[in-house]
Amino acid sequence: MGVLFDECAARRIATTTHLDRPFDIAPDGGTEYDAAALADLVRDAAGWLSAAGAGRGDRVAILKDNHWxxxxxxxxxxxxxxxxxQLSAQMSPDVLAILLERLAPAVLMTTAGQLERCLAAGVDLTSLARVVVTSDVPAPGAVHVDQLRGSAGPAPQRRGDDEPLVIDHTSGTTGVPKLVVHSTRTIIGALARFEARRIPKIGVRPDDVVATASSFAHGRTFCWTAVVMSMAPREVVILTGQDPNRVDPVLRAHPPTIMEGLPASYVRFRPLTERLDNPFRRVKLYISTYDAVHPPTIRAYLNASRHPGPLWMDGWGQTETGPLTFRFHTRRSLARRGAAHDVGRPVPVKTRLRLVDPDTFQPVRPGRPGLVLARTAARCLDYLGESQRWADKQVGKWWITGDLGVRRWDGSVQLLDREVDQTPDGSCLEIEDVLEDRLPEALECVLLAQPGKPPLPVVVTADGTLSEEAWRRACRRLPKMQSPVSLRWDDLPRTGTAKVRRLDLREQLTGSTATCGTGRWT
Known part of the structure; x- marks a missing residue:
């Protein structure tokens, strides 16, 4: 990965990258780059980090606004x-302090804005790294990047395939995120290399325009970077925000043929699907990662495409393992399968799944709920600073995902819930699917299980309101629930990938963090 862009430039690939705003580390660099310009920027930044004191085997923490x-x-x-x-700027200062103490980085690459945000909360980031470098403006206790520009780095350093390559963190929906250590063998050899194939209908072709709207602090985009650059599409489009009116002109100028995004990005961009000459008209493949996308959203995007047979590919997996299953939706299959949250089958040749009783770890029969275990060569090396926690999630060569599911007759798996979020009254995920199907005004529905009580539904709408009549229609013939709470999008605590932090939301609304699950495998 250290010479990825040099190799692309040497191959003279013709990919042009379009940004929705200039890079934070190159504010005067414009919004269009070819492979050679990207290689120059990576080489320059390597010189900055080296001049700041980072060297072989050291850790470099990155904390900044969302961008590639x-x-x-x-x-x-x-x-x-x-x-x-890579640390998401969406994390709270106290959580960042915990992670930085575990990392003990030689260099923290950040911004004065992040230093000020954390200092206002009583956390001094400059005390948590040997050297702190800011990329926006100078800050007390930090080195400004302008003082390092022009420094030459060493020749590219090689490392063994099984040595740590990159550290990413989990979403943190149930507490402090884990620091996930991956190697070249796991994240590049087992994940990126498998994805970088020209598979009919889903592989990247030289004439494609590939757009992504993601959280660039997470491991998916590090892997995605390796794949998309090696596959050399005609254009790459980088979207850093979730305001539909800001991304619309960028997508119209460069209509994608392959679109990848966070579930939350798809939810926020959905109004664009209804516009005349919408920017998704050329999309042949949509890719969703990180979290569930509910059927109404998928249906809107498939109908927005003018391609004769657009596909929606759902990937289910974890930061620790990469994708474990995949499933394709079409206009016809979505109408036929309804709301059941089927995540598809294990990735052929790459992953195996086993469903077991969470108490005895004995296999359960198809059709019976069980704890999902996974076996994959892409499993991470460790949780930095929490090795015992990592070891506790293994049963031999099997990884405990912490999800509950049901294996169906055709070998596919239907997810029910995270074990910690489960409810005895059915599947929260499936009920959320039904509610979103029945509530066109809903941007998102979240069902919070509570011990000894019916689950609490939270309905997210544009204005934070929901009529009683709409709710009565929506909850007909569903398990008993409490009266709904209606909120706006920004009222919910979210992770860097815009997942709802259910534990925090439960405490915010009920004053309690108690759940129906054990939380043993979070």
Whole structure:
């Protein structure tokens, strides 16, 4: 990964990258890059990190606003033999302090804005790294990047396939995120190499325009960067925000043929599907990762495409394992299958799944709920600073995902809930699917299980209101629930990937964090 962009430039690939705003580490660099310009930026940043004191085996923490330069900086750190750790700026200062103490980075690449935000909460980030570098403006206790520009880094440093390559963190929906350590063998050899194939209908072709609207502090985009650059599409489009009116002109200027996004991005961009000459008219493949996308949203995007047979590909997996299953939706299959949250079958040749009783770990029969275990060569090396927690999630060569599911007759798996979020009254995920189907005004529905009580439904709408009549129609013939709470999108606590932090939301609304599950495998 340290020489990825150099190799692309040497191959003279013709990919042009379009940004919705300039890189934070190159504010004067414009919004259009070719492979050679990206290689130059990675090489320059490697010089900055080296001059700041990072070297072989050191950790480099990255904390900044959401942009693809998270991955460019990670590649720069890899280039000098360091191990990058990408930290989402959506995390609270107290959580960042915990993770930085575990990391003990030689260099923290951040912004004065992040230093000020954390200091206002009583957390001094400058005390948690040997050297702190800011990329926006100078800050007390930090080195400004302008003081490092022009520094030459060492020659690219190689490392063993099983040595730590990159550290990413889990979403943190149930507490402090885990720091997930991946190697070249796991995240590149087992994940990126498998994805970088020209598979009919879903593989990237030279004439494709590939757009992504993601959280660039997470491991998916590090892997995605390796794949998309090696596959050399005609254009790459980087979207950093979730305001539909800001991304619309970028997508119209470069209509994608392949679109990947966070579930939350798809929810927020959905109004664009209803516009005349919508920007998704050329999409042949939609890709969703990180979390569930409910049927009404999928249906809107498939109908927005003018391609004769657009596909929606759902991937279910974890930061620790990469994708474990995949499933394709079409206009016809979505109408036929309804709301059941089927995540599909294990990735052929790459992953195996086993469903067991969570108390005895004995296999359960198809059709019976069980704890999902996974076996994959892409499993991470460790949780940094929490090795025992990592070991506790293994049963031999099997990884405990912490999800509950049912294996169906055709070998596919239907997810029910996270074990910690389960309810005795059915599947929260499936009920959320039904509610979103019945409530067109809902941006998102979240069902919170509570011990000894019916689950509490939370309905997210544009204005934070929901009529009693709409709710009565929506909950007809569903399990008993409490009266709904209606909120606006920004009222909910969210992770860097815009997942709802259910534990925090439960405490916010009920004053309690008690759940119906054990939480043993969070």
């Amino acid at each position: 330069d998270y991955d460019l900086l990670a590649c720069s750190a890899v280039r000098i033999g360091s191990v990058p750790a």
